Amino acid sequence: MEGIGYKILGALLTTLLAFTVGMFYAGFRRKIIARIQNRVGPPVYQNFLDVLKLLSKKTSVNHGIMQHLAPLWLITMSVSTLMFIPVLKDGLFFTNLNFSGDLIFLLYIMVFGPLGMALGAGQTGNPNSAIGVSRGLTQMVGFEIPWIMAIVALMIQYKTTSVTGLLDIQSQNGTWMMFSSPLAFIAALLAMPGMFRYAPFDIVGAPAELASGPISEFGGKYLSTMMTSGSIFAFVKLTLYVDLFMGGASNLIELVIKTFALYMYPVLWGAVSPRFRTEQAVRYFWGWPLFFGFAALIYAAF
Amino acid sequence: MSENILHNEQKLLNLLEKKFLLKESRIIRAKRVEVKVEPKEVIPVLLYAKENSGYIHFAHMSCVDWIEDGEFEVVYILWHPEEKINLFVKTRVPRDNGSLPNIDFIWRQANTYEREIREMFGLRFEGLEGRKEFILEDWNNIPPMRRDFDTEAYVKEVFFHRLGREDAKDVREKIQERTDEELPDFAKKYSRD
Amino acid sequence: MSSLVILILIIAGFALLSYFGHSINKTAGNIAVFAAAVLIPLYWFTRVDFSETVSFTISGFQMELGYNMYGKLFSLIVMILSPLALIYALGYMKDSKRTGTFYFSFLFSILGMTGILMSRDFISLFIFWEIMTWSSYLLVIFLGKDVEKTGIRYMVFSALGAYAMFMAIVIIHRNTGSMMLNDYFNAFGNFSTGTKFLTGILLMFGFALKSAVMPVHVWAPGAYSNTPMAYTSVFSGALSKMGVYGLGFVVINLFAHANLHFAGTILAWLGAVTAVLATFSAIFQDDAKKLLAYSSIAQLGYIVTGIGIGTELSIFAGLYLAVLHAAFKGVLFMAAGAVERQAGSTDMTEVTGLIRKMPLTFFASLVAIIALAGVPPLGGFVGKWMLYESLINNGNFLMVIMIFLSSTAAFLYSYKFLFGLFLGQEEPEFENVKEASPLMTIPMLLLSVFLMITGSFPGIVFKYIAEGMTDLGFHDVNWQMSVLTNAWGDSVNLQHVTLSIGVVFVVFLIFLTWKGYKKTYYVSTKDISSSGEVIKPEDNMTYSTDFYKPFERVLHPILKRKIEKYYDEFGEGIGALFDFMRRIYTGNGQTYAFYVIVFLVILLVFSKNIFGY
């Protein structure tokens, strides 16, 4: 029974960690973009205040059960995905359930949230939401392909499909996969900004065109749950990349350094970019990223 | 002003005078020509100006309420892009039950002006299409741009007024009342005294 | 008498009973149908002896009926889906005319499928195959819509398939002197290379046609969407699986045993291409029925890919997907039918916002769509996972990418289906739409419960698949109740998945619902933030026309033209190619049968001259 207690405590701690780190990263992002634009910018803890404020809103409005459930699907996806990702290589608390999932499973569970979100956005009846969903799903088809190619290349090269297995291989070989299979890393890296939906790939929620798209009817506690989920999910994605390509992390400081370094890439790209149109974004993903994906597959297979 | 400069203007006037029965016509100044016509002559004059004289640009259309004469004066302003001349075609219709022909088949943008005039003055245009409600929403008073519409009374009746504005005097008078107050230093250089 | 013969007689009896019942009185007919829906599976589950074989000889041809475990697996699909569809049909066909013919054909197609799955020889297989084809043809033209195009096309393609099969059968008979399936499989290794290919490819053509694989799928979208929806769930769910059944034993028994893997690989590639192209077509459909029809083709593509690859895990995945596809596509076609019946249309640009009017239908479709999309924790994920892992283990990386592309793009049409019919603004036009009758919703809900259970306990299906695979030569297939394992030993524990998702879901559900419970307001879908503009009830703000325009623009430079057009023209081309056949085929069954017999005679007489045996 003690094992289960530890597991639950570990799961809670992991969630809390992901939330905190994700929130601070989002705060840093705002700060960095502000500095790039020669502004002071909000304090780094600003996103905590935003979430708290939204949570303390006295009313919230929904258009039906699917909208009520949409943030729930999102956060369920984020937290469950977190449960199946090894946050630290050999921590007691942070292993969670990662022994019972693998990469394909992670790919699919990551879609669970956006699909629910899309259903909720659809129920609001706001045309902007539906347009945003249509764009978002189209963009997803774009970036998933190179990203999946990179992952399949890793799986074929190292003959394992589990994240833990890939981590073990990296610690056995003593090298990171970004060096041992660089082509896959490049493909995955090029696909990454699409996953984060920062500029130039912020076509889903484009505030100036779509009035923030799918989330345009969500406010109060719904929006705060979504922001929470978003920050957890950012951490999840970064951790997954670190686990796959950068050899994981054996303590929290290493994890924070690696994820932050990785996080800077979409953030800095986004800070100086305008917005793509949807078809431009997909064409981008089906250009060089796809080429590197193919190259990685061929490199892995032969 | 030599005759030479007004050559184009004079040529236009001559043409129009020859072809149409104008009530009045004059050259206001260089680049400004004014003709006054009967309502039924409006379409021929405008068509002639557009097709034959090169006044292809429909610049504006406006309406003046001559309540003393019991008439509306509608002004069509045309523009000749090469000769750079404005042609003012003016016509007068009775305020009550007057109507003008619709000219949006000549220039499509005239439709917008006509709908605005219809709404703001209550002047009828024969055969004008489009929704009755254009700029105003749910307006059930007399058309607001007519001079018999008492704006101030309407405003006083419908809207609230913040105290301090009740006299509605010119701001300068208010300032005048305060001349004995000490002005701050930075304001002194803008002072009229 | 043997239980197998009794089963067939029972089904035939019920078919006649419901036909005559309906010609007397609708109620009597409905009772007969309901009895059929209850008694046939009851008899099958309790009384049928699966080890029994019946053999008899008709004019020199030996025929044999008997179940093997592989056939039993597919019978399970038929015996579970068809009764539910029958019960659904009671609600769906309540106000229509000629119901007698409908139920007669329906039950006869069940008879055909049951017969196919218990045939141990080619003659009875062929007979039952034709019974199935005819009865389904009658249902395709039942509504009288678009008979010229879809009906004739279905007939022509079915006839082609039948010819191909028949030719194969004749050649096999020439070579082995026996009509038994097993004799053929055993003798296959000794055939000459030409015969191997000829028989194999002809059989594969016949079966692939029913499972709508890429070059010969043209009949499917029209036929699926023109049939009454009550039958389409069976048509797409079970009847197309007969093709998969055939492909399964052809590919595995022949090619795997005779080391002709590349033929299977070609089949797998065809499946993958089918999946991608059909998915792209499905995305741009505006009619929900057409969308589902294309989606069926795509899903059958996955199944064919799995079977074509021919490894243990991939066949397992293919068969599992076949079972699951029957369930979720059954639900979806039923839901589309329910919407069609209640709201009058399935055009997704017209129908919007039925979620509050038809919550049960929505729930069932939601579950089915999640299963279709392969998102955990529902059953569809299991099949997708096994398929991917088998492809990756096998090193077929290009095929993995194609399948991935197809199933990622499948999210687009999955969402479009739900959004188009159930979400969006609620219109006064559909104010009075009511939930479908319990006769229609209960089958849907039962199937969706099945889908939910398979998400955490897929073992209940694995059991039958593992049994069935022993007949295909895979002994000791490993399966566990809720753990998936691939060839490299990586695994997914589904109970952990379901548990963690469930716990997180419930925790946050409580948090979100309880937090400020009294302050959460419901507002109508007309109350949206639209720059302060007040939306009138009759204004429809739903964005449903050209829903995936961005995606269309993306694909434009790749395909240079609209995909529907491409498909249409492809279909037109095929149609024109067989235009002369329309003159030969009058479109009724008798001439068709006559031609088949003539063809049979010609083949038997001249086969030596033609093939040189």
Next chain:
Amino acid sequence: MYNDKESQKIVDIIQNFARKHSLFVLAYGTGCGAIEIPPTMTSRYDAERFGIRGAATPRQADVLLITGYLATKTLKRVIRVYEQMQDPKYVMGFGSCAINGGMYWDSYNTINMLDKYIPVDVYINGCMPRPEAVIAGFVKLQKLIQEGKADGWDRYKKNLDEYRANQKKIITNWVMPDFNR
């Protein structure tokens, strides 16, 4: 409860602190004041350092900025937007036009006193107020929120009948959805 600081509970203090430092602004761009918002938000004046950021839709917003004169036709939309916002919500009126009609005081279609139609928490005077003044207004609003005095949303609900009467005086054809919180 919100009358004086002493009676605030600890929860309220925390909530008000968060609300004060996180103002999502919906700029309803009427009149000339809309052009003052971009410089306020961007590099020169950088309102984001106070936690002020733009929101695209009323559902997410806290503060409604009325940036200039309001025509009667626009007022209808503003009321709609205001009612779509989620409590607690604040309104800031910009410039003399929002305060007393400004230079449009005697126009037949421009309202003169915004606070008769929706509750205004902070007015910023000027014609137009410069970004410094706007920021000063935000700071004032933050102070009011901290003290729990920015209770316009509460007043609106309590005096809904009065506000409705004023609104219906102008908007003769009243076809808005109900506001029943």
